[in-house]
Amino acid sequence: MATLRRKSILISLIILIIGVSLVFLAKQSYKVESRAFSALHDSPTPNPTIIVSNAVQETIMDSPDGKMTLKMESQQQGDYVEYSFYTSSKSVPTKQYIFSKKEIVSDSISIPYNTWSPNNSYLFLKESTPVVNDYYVFFASGKNFTDNSQYLDIQELFAQRVTGYTILDVTGWAAPNLLIVNTKANQGERKVSFWFNVASKTFTQLGTYFY
Amino acid sequence: MVRRKRKKNIHFILRYPINLIVILTLVGLIYPVVSKNYSMPCANSLSCEESLKFKVENNAVGIFENQKVNTPNIDLSPGIGNQSVLGESNATGEKHIYVNLATQTLSAYQGDTLFMQTLISSGLWGKTPTGDFTIWIKIRSTTMSGGSGADYYNLPNVPYVMFFSNNQVPASAGFSLHGTYWHNNFGHRMSHGCVNMKTTDVAKLYEWADPPTAGNTTRANDTNPGTKVTIIKGS
Known part of the structure; x- marks a missing residue:
């Protein structure tokens, strides 16, 4: 009698353990990753190829809703390349001047794929040099920021406000005024994403890495 | 001999209804998991329908x-x-x-x-x-x-x-x-x-x-x- 009772309890326990394990394993396959740190390399942001010659080269990037256009004109002049940027809307095609800069041929400026903010208020450009990449945020209307600056220099602001990390890439916009800045810790291999808030010029460290 | 063993097994379940309850509960848990109709999480959790x-x-x-x-x-x-x-x-x-x-x-x-x-x-x-x-x-x-x-x-x-x-x-x-x-x-x-x-x-x-x-x-x-x-x- 006692043996039979012990046997039945044992069998019940075994069935219970197997069942709970099955449920747990099944749920694992649908586990939602709410915090993702990735060792994967970022997908490269495609940059338009710039063939620099004496002729004026044009590169265009439309906003995701198709309503605005950013145009880059580049022209080689000896050892330098002159870059100029203009915006226009599809409804009113008049060019709005944004920015221009002369770069030595070893450096370049490009339009990132995700240059336009979701509401078309801002855009950002990437300046590539052999030493470091920099990123500049502009009003799409061409107006200046509150401190009268023509643009916000992301590397400069990051160096002033954040320590311990190096910018790897600025990939695009998480929201109408939040730029995604991917970084790497100066000590170790940890990758961290920040939001740069264009309105407040502040950086917010995130728990999720945007890869 | 076989008839006596079968009697024992039925007796085992009926005598200890707790076993039946455990088995039925687990079937209730496991079946939705393994069945084709198991509902994986909605892409939009609040506006699923x-x-x-x-x-x-x-x-x-x-x-x-x-x-x-x-x-x-x-x-x-x-x-x-x-x-x-x-x-x-x-x-x-x-x-x-x-x-x-x-x-x-x-x-x-x-x-x-x-x-x-x-x-x-x-x-x-x-x-x-x-x-x-x-x-x-x-x-x-x-x-x-x-x-x-x-x-x-x-x-x-x-x-x-x-x-x-x-x-x-x-x-x-x-x-x-x-x-x-x-x-x-x-x-x-x-x-x-x-x-x-x-x-x-x-x-x-x-x-x-x-x-x-x-x-x-x-x-x-x-x-x-x-x-x-x-x-x-x-x-």
Whole structure:
């Protein structure tokens, strides 16, 4: 009698353990990753190829809703390349001047794929040099920021406000005024994403890495 | 001997009803897990059913990542989606959409002819399912909401939505390709499971993909099946 009772309890326990394990394993396959740190390399942001010659080269990037256009004109002049940027809307095609800069041929400026903010208020450009990449945020209307600056220099602001990390890439916009800045810790291999808030010029460290 | 053993087994269950209760409870737990109808998490946890219906809310304000987002008004008149694309009219063969999660790229083919190749954003906070799917319904605009806390989102007027499904990912789970007005970070994961696309891209894809668009809600059927969608992890 006692043996039979012990046997039945044992069998019940075994069935219970197997069942709970099955449920747990099944749920694992649908586990939602709410915090993702990735060792994967970022997908490269495609940059338009710039063939620099004496002729004026044009590169265009439309906003995701198709309503605005950013145009880059580049022209080689000896050892330098002159870059100029203009915006226009599809409804009113008049060019709005944004920015221009002369770069030595070893450096370049490009339009990132995700240059336009979701509401078309801002855009950002990437300046590539052999030493470091920099990123500049502009009003799409061409107006200046509150401190009268023509643009916000992301590397400069990051160096002033954040320590311990190096910018790897600025990939695009998480929201109408939040730029995604991917970084790497100066000590170790940890990758961290920040939001740069264009309105407040502040950086917010995130728990999720945007890869 | 056999009859006595069978009697013992029945006696074993009846004498200790707790065994029967445990067995029935576990069957109740395990069956939904292993059955085909096990409901995997919805792509949009709060608007699971609502997102499957056509809805327009013009002049609304959405929320994404704790930020208010001005919702673009939906213009239901024929627009950019109807523009013809070079090469489309000459293409023959079956239409097929491919999504590579590693490269965050969508490619659409008709036969061997490439119709479109563009960057997308797949699941970051929720997993985008992989496998072979079929578009079962196209909806011109809907509302999507889900997440919680800092991840909460409520997005009216999500445009050009193409829901896809297969035997493992039911239609009710609400995974789709759709337009995106709240972020611009294509080429990187940003969604809760769906495949986010630039609105200009998805408008063209929406008009190209089967079933042929008929009104604001177009269901696939045996006569007008949906375009196949293959999503791979990639490398």
